[in-house]
Amino acid sequence: MTNLVWLIPGLPLIGFTLLLLFGRRLGEPQAGWLATSTVSGSFLAAVAVFFSLATKPPEERVYEITLFEWIPSGELSIGLGFLADPLSITMALFVTGVGALIHMYAIGYMHGDPKFSKFFLYLNLFVFAMLMLVLGDNLLITFLGWEGVGACSYFLISFWHEEPANATAGKKAFVTNRVGDWGFMVAMFLLFFNIGSLKYSDIFSSVIEADALTQTTATGIVAMLFIGAAGKSAQFPLYLWLPDAMAGPTPVSALIHAATMVTSGVYLLTRMNPVLAEAAGWSIDMIWIIGLFTALFAATAAIAQNDIKKVLAYSTVSQLGFMFVAVGSGLYVAAIFHMITHAFFKALLFLGAGSVIHGMHHEQDMRKYGALRKVMPITAFTFIVGWLAIAGIPPFSGFWSKDEVLLAAWNENKIAWAMLLIAAIMTAFYMSRLVFMTFFGEKKWGISEHAEIEGNEEQTETATDSEADTEDGDKHEVTPHESPIVMWLPLVILSGLAAVAGLLNLPFSYGTKHLEHWLEPILFGNEVHVTASGETKWILAIVAIVGATTGVLAAAFVYLKKRSLARQIEHSVLEEAWRFDATVSNFMGGPGRKGFEATTLFDQKIIDGAVNGVGKVTQRMSTRMRSLQTGLIRSYALGMFIGAVAVIAYFVSRMGF
Amino acid sequence: MTFLSLLAASQTQSTFQAIPVLVLLPVFGAIAVALTPNARIGVHKMLATIFTGVTGAISVWLLTAFETNGEFQFISQQTWIKSLGIEWFAGIDGISLFLVVLTGLLFPFVIIAINPKHDHKAYYIWVQLLQTGCMGVFVSLDLFMFFVFFEIVLIPMYFLIGKWGHGNAQYAATKFFLYTMFGSALMLVSIVSLAVLHAQNSDSELTFNLLEIATNPEIATNTSRLIFLGFAIAFAVKVPLFPVHTWLPDAHTEAPTAGSVILAGVMLKLGTYGFIRFGLFLFPEASHFFAPLFLTLGVIGIIYGAIVATMQKDLKRLVAYSSIAHLGFIILGTFALNTQGIQGATVQMINHGLSTGALFMLVGIIYERKHTRQISELSGIQKSAPVLAGVFTLVMLSSIGLPGLNGFVGEFLILLGTFTANRWWAVIAATGVILAALYLLWAYQRVFHGPQNPEDEPTHDLTNWERLTLLPLIVAIVFLGIYPKPMLDRIEPAVDKLVSHIEETIEDGSFTEPVPTTQNRTSFSDLLKETHESHSYDKHGGSHHDNHHDKESDHEDGSHSGDHE
Numbered sequence A: 001m002t003n004l005v006w007l008i009p010g011l012p013l014i015g016f017t018l019l020l021l022f023g024r025r026l027g028e029p030q031a032g033w034l035a036t037s038t039v040s041g042s043f044l045a046a047v048a049v050f051f052s053l054a055t056k057p058p059e060e061r062v063y064e065i066t067l068f069e070w071i072p073s074g075e076l077s078i079g080l081g082f083l084a085d086p087l088s089i090t091m092a093l094f095v096t097g098v099g100a101l102i103h104m105y106a107i108g109y110m111h112g113d114p115k116f117s118k119f120f121l122y123l124n125l126f127v128f129a130m131l132m133l134v135l136g137d138n139l140l141i142t143f144l145g146w147e148g149v150g151a152c153s154y155f156l157i158s159f160w161h162e163e164p165a166n167a168t169a170g171k172k173a174f175v176t177n178r179v180g181d182w183g184f185m186v187a188m189f190l191l192f193f194n195i196g197s198l199k200y201s202d203i204f205s206s207v208i209e210a211d212a213l214t215q216t217t218a219t220g221i222v223a224m225l226f227i228g229a230a231g232k233s234a235q236f237p238l239y240l241w242l243p244d245a246m247a248g249p250t251p252v253s254a255l256i257h258a259a260t261m262v263t264s265g266v267y268l269l270t271r272m273n274p275v276l277a278e279a280a281g282w283s284i285d286m287i288w289i290i291g292l293f294t295a296l297f298a299a300t301a302a303i304a305q306n307d308i309k310k311v312l313a314y315s316t317v318s319q320l321g322f323m324f325v326a327v328g329s330g331l332y333v334a335a336i337f338h339m340i341t342h343a344f345f346k347a348l349l350f351l352g353a354g355s356v357i358h359g360m361h362h363e364q365d366m367r368k369y370g371a372l373r374k375v376m377p378i379t380a381f382t383f384i385v386g387w388l389a390i391a392g393i394p395p396f397s398g399f400w401s402k403d404e405v406l407l408a409a410w411n412e413n414k415i416a417w418a419m420l421l422i423a424a425i426m427t428a429f430y431m432s433r434l435v436f437m438t439f440f441g442e443k444k445w446g447i448s449e450h451a452e453i454e455g456n457e458e459q460t461e462t463a464t465d466s467e468a469d470t471e472d473g474d475k476h477e478v479t480p481h482e483s484p485i486v487m488w489l490p491l492v493i494l495s496g497l498a499a500v501a502g503l504l505n506l507p508f509s510y511g512t513k514h515l516e517h518w519l520e521p522i523l524f525g526n527e528v529h530v531t532a533s534g535e536t537k538w539i540l541a542i543v544a545i546v547g548a549t550t551g552v553l554a555a556a557f558v559y560l561k562k563r564s565l566a567r568q569i570e571h572s573v574l575e576e577a578w579r580f581d582a583t584v585s586n587f588m589g590g591p592g593r594k595g596f597e598a599t600t601l602f603d604q605k606i607i608d609g610a611v612n613g614v615g616k617v618t619q620r621m622s623t624r625m626r627s628l629q630t631g632l633i634r635s636y637a638l639g640m641f642i643g644a645v646a647v648i649a650y651f652v653s654r655m656g657f
Numbered sequence B: 001m002t003f004l005s006l007l008a009a010s011q012t013q014s015t016f017q018a019i020p021v022l023v024l025l026p027v028f029g030a031i032a033v034a035l036t037p038n039a040r041i042g043v044h045k046m047l048a049t050i051f052t053g054v055t056g057a058i059s060v061w062l063l064t065a066f067e068t069n070g071e072f073q074f075i076s077q078q079t080w081i082k083s084l085g086i087e088w089f090a091g092i093d094g095i096s097l098f099l100v101v102l103t104g105l106l107f108p109f110v111i112i113a114i115n116p117k118h119d120h121k122a123y124y125i126w127v128q129l130l131q132t133g134c135m136g137v138f139v140s141l142d143l144f145m146f147f148v149f150f151e152i153v154l155i156p157m158y159f160l161i162g163k164w165g166h167g168n169a170q171y172a173a174t175k176f177f178l179y180t181m182f183g184s185a186l187m188l189v190s191i192v193s194l195a196v197l198h199a200q201n202s203d204s205e206l207t208f209n210l211l212e213i214a215t216n217p218e219i220a221t222n223t224s225r226l227i228f229l230g231f232a233i234a235f236a237v238k239v240p241l242f243p244v245h246t247w248l249p250d251a252h253t254e255a256p257t258a259g260s261v262i263l264a265g266v267m268l269k270l271g272t273y274g275f276i277r278f279g280l281f282l283f284p285e286a287s288h289f290f291a292p293l294f295l296t297l298g299v300i301g302i303i304y305g306a307i308v309a310t311m312q313k314d315l316k317r318l319v320a321y322s323s324i325a326h327l328g329f330i331i332l333g334t335f336a337l338n339t340q341g342i343q344g345a346t347v348q349m350i351n352h353g354l355s356t357g358a359l360f361m362l363v364g365i366i367y368e369r370k371h372t373r374q375i376s377e378l379s380g381i382q383k384s385a386p387v388l389a390g391v392f393t394l395v396m397l398s399s400i401g402l403p404g405l406n407g408f409v410g411e412f413l414i415l416l417g418t419f420t421a422n423r424w425w426a427v428i429a430a431t432g433v434i435l436a437a438l439y440l441l442w443a444y445q446r447v448f449h450g451p452q453n454p455e456d457e458p459t460h461d462l463t464n465w466e467r468l469t470l471l472p473l474i475v476a477i478v479f480l481g482i483y484p485k486p487m488l489d490r491i492e493p494a495v496d497k498l499v500s501h502i503e504e505t506i507e508d509g510s511f512t513e514p515v516p517t518t519q520n521r522t523s524f525s526d527l528l529k530e531t532h533e534s535h536s537y538d539k540h541g542g543s544h545h546d547n548h549h550d551k552e553s554d555h556e557d558g559s560h561s562g563d564h565e
Helices: A002-026 A030-054 A086-109 A116-135 A139-157 A164-195 A200-208 A215-232 A238-247 A250-259 A261-271 A273-278 A281-303 A308-328 A332-359 A377-391 A397-412 A414-439 A485-505 A514-523 A534-561 A564-569 A577-624 A633-655 B002-013 B018-035 B041-065 B094-113 B120-139 B143-152 B154-164 B169-202 B210-215 B221-238 B247-254 B257-282 B284-310 B315-334 B339-370 B386-400 B406-421 B423-430 B432-448 B464-482 B485-505 B524-534 B544-554
Strands: A063-073 A076-084 B073-081 B086-092
Touching: A002 A030, A002 A063, A002 A076, A002 A116, A030 A086, A030 A116, A063 A139, A063 B339, A063 B406, A063 B485, A076 A086, A076 A116, A076 A139, A086 A116, A086 A250, A086 A261, A086 A332, A086 A485, A086 A514, A116 A139, A116 A250, A116 A261, A139 A164, A139 A215, A139 A238, A139 A250, A139 A261, A164 A200, A164 A215, A164 A238, A164 B406, A164 B423, A164 B432, A200 A273, A200 B524, A215 A238, A215 A261, A215 A273, A215 A281, A238 A250, A238 A281, A238 A308, A238 A577, A250 A261, A250 A308, A250 A332, A261 A273, A261 A308, A261 A332, A281 A308, A281 A397, A281 A414, A281 A577, A308 A332, A308 A397, A308 A414, A332 A377, A332 A397, A332 A485, A332 A514, A377 A397, A377 A414, A377 A485, A377 A534, A397 A414, A397 A485, A397 A534, A414 A534, A485 A514, A514 B524, A534 A564, A577 B169, A577 B284, B018 B041, B018 B073, B018 B086, B018 B094, B018 B120, B041 B094, B041 B120, B086 B094, B086 B120, B086 B143, B094 B120, B094 B257, B094 B339, B094 B464, B094 B485, B120 B143, B120 B154, B120 B257, B143 B154, B143 B169, B143 B210, B143 B257, B154 B169, B154 B257, B169 B210, B169 B221, B169 B247, B210 B257, B221 B257, B221 B284, B247 B257, B247 B315, B257 B284, B257 B315, B257 B339, B257 B485, B284 B315, B284 B423, B284 B432, B284 B485, B315 B339, B315 B406, B315 B423, B315 B432, B339 B386, B339 B406, B339 B464, B339 B485, B386 B406, B386 B432, B386 B464, B406 B423, B406 B464, B423 B432
Parallel strands: none
Antiparallel strands: A063 A076, B073 B086
């Protein structure tokens, strides 16, 4: 059954092609169901491949197939090939599984949109590209998927492109990602130069058996790969595009900007673990240091956001930082574990937020929510599961994976652990804030707009914050409602997964670490094992639980009891994410633009000016020699020919002919 | 010598002389149009379509008849001017094959898809003569013959820009003409002195035969470097290479759509093709000597072209500057002087022709609808013309170099080849992909996204006819991105031959470091088995940080180079 692996990306591609040809004729909701069924089909194919791999002994769990040769040139031979192994199938499973649920959800969410079928066209293309990324058997196929998901992300962020802010956000995402892609490309060049192949199996065997990379080279490759990973996975300073990417429809934010695409950086580094093992310590340390900084930085920004999706966006950036800490500490399993649980609970949270936005007629400002649990019971219940998972409350999944990451930090550096713990506490705090503001407290909706509490408060949101209103923006009579079944069913399934996904890798005994054993073969012994004793681990876990509970309680105190404190916490510097984005934008729009303009002026005035100057001088001379001045091109050309002939004549005469 | 035997063989085997037909058929077409009464516009178009179409069909036939090896094929040779040793000597190898096909197909495409606004008769005459010129350049194996065609091309293009162009067309046409004439004059001097010196030093008859001169280089190093520069300046102007590029934006902007498509599709390749066929082949040593200069100019072209493109206000001008960036890539690959680089450059010539040609078509379509090309005056076209926007997006992504579309293949091979030759140039040039995304997406956003201009009437979407004419380009863009192997396979032997020719003539012999081979690698499953044995489950000690200390001895002097044994 492993030979079915090509079907996994193949089905969404077929779906894309069908939608391209017949999408508009299919219309709503058939187009959506077609797209959902192709992704569900590839989920089934992934399950089949998973089982046939799982029934084999661990050292035989790999299957490669090359469909055809893609780019052959000299020593280079790139095949369009797939690699099914524990890591790629794990990725494929949750990409297609979560992907299928989000497709289904989108049928409800995108109801009534004039570009309904086009939306699913892009979604299927995205899933195809994402699966190429994870299933490719060489770096260039991964890069194909890598760029492909970037392009789909661009299409989908700017899906409602009539709003200029959405279009800008899409462009920003693509260009920022390209910075990372540059690193990816240079890493490929370095690998090809030293190994002569971009195929994973060739790279690994050369590195592991032939020791083909010197430390310096490996360090260079890792640094470049990390730039690529940081771009895609929104690490500081390349995270800039992700908060803006929320301009896309919410299912897109859930699928692309939370569950799947943004984790590809983590996947890439995990995949390349044999090369990471050869690199110098500082380059590996850089990975966890940047990850840690990102985790903290984004968590502080998440605290002060009022747009529900922006909170989740910064939260995603922060959680990705957690994963990078795990990768940088050599605990790849912890990174992948957190990636999976995060995919479940973050997709759930985004879809829940989407359900709220849907119910609130495209209102995204949490200050206008409140007490929604009464009118949206299913959304509220499932959201609360997701909230407890991300906050790190046992026994929900997020606790187990975050605990592993915290352990990784502890193993690496005690200060890192402390800082990451602070980030975890902040996570619990800002997520609780979101939940309390949205589902609990007093209702802020259904009241006439002028009577609102924050009537005199400055309107700080930018246009980016609001999704294009497809419905009449009649805010005087907002009547929230529960979402239809196609929307809440995925929520229920995801909340189940978010609750129990911890079972994948429970730390209690050797036998419960399923994920670790499953991934073991492809980590080639590069997984770092935590040295801390059993008691230390228990103490750390308890500290983490206390921390998470503190975060939740603090938020409850502020947002349910003493609202006045909130103003002090939600500082405007935090809301603008330490004004880093603004600084970069100002630089690009200011000196950056000036530089570009100066270059253009240089081209006009100096380079072209010199050419025209020569022309003018010639013309002036010819004006003096009036007899020669005809103004016709023929005479100039003739002149040049005569000149050339004269030069030739000179040459020929000197040669003695 | 092999070439002579092949020549003999081809002359006995094949009675059909494809190349003279390819080159001369459009001339007959032009004559046929000239003999038709002025008023019969439909007949003019039909005649031009038939003649260029048959030329295109023959070029496609060449594709099937071509044998995948590094030799010149379909050779045709006739004495032309005996006293001066000038011959009609033409042939095709893998490097020129696809350019011939592109030339063959692009012209009927342009004739069918784009109608001139006035002076139909003259228009069809000039376009067909232009095809002859371009075709002639790509098949010439005689230096003088090459020069003649290289010059012939100028005249039809001059009239196409000057007569059917818009705005300041006369200025642009004159600038184009004089600029390239200046380069050609230098090349003529170089050609003559090369032939004369070759005859003198080898004590033989005067000949302009490319293969003869290239295989018996008997010219002092310094002299050959000087002569190379004569060629190089002519080609650099034609490419165009920074800093002699300013004729291009003017020519492109003022030219009619057909002129722009042909200019971008075929004519800009005359220079880059010249560099590969004549620059590298005739002067391997000089090419190697001057490679750093041209690599630098190529990188400057990539970055500079992209920066200036970003700030353009006219959509067509923007595409023109993007051409400068793309052609910088081609130069980069050419002067990497290795298989990937030159093969990538050859592929990129075709791909740039397709995607930039298509971009100019689309800009022309927008101009016809909105009567402006000013980016600031356009907005929200995607809303009312989604198909136009979709096609534009696809072509744009191809131009940006998205893997899976044609543009990526050439760009990647070029950068890979450049990296193995001179890594820092490749690292800097690769930043060009960021800038390419910036200028194209920004332009796209301003033109297609955003709200529709309320005073404007909605933009008409592509008509069925336009869709039909764009379809071949779209198919080619997607096909060559997914399955470029047939093209790469046919190009490679000729490139390998050229590369080994260069390597032979360079004294130190190793200017590109060899890349390790991939043979005898352990398969993934064997690797897993082996590592499984060495890292069994209960081994819980090793951290990868420990490995660093073991490897400290391997640390080498600062550079990233891994001396792979």
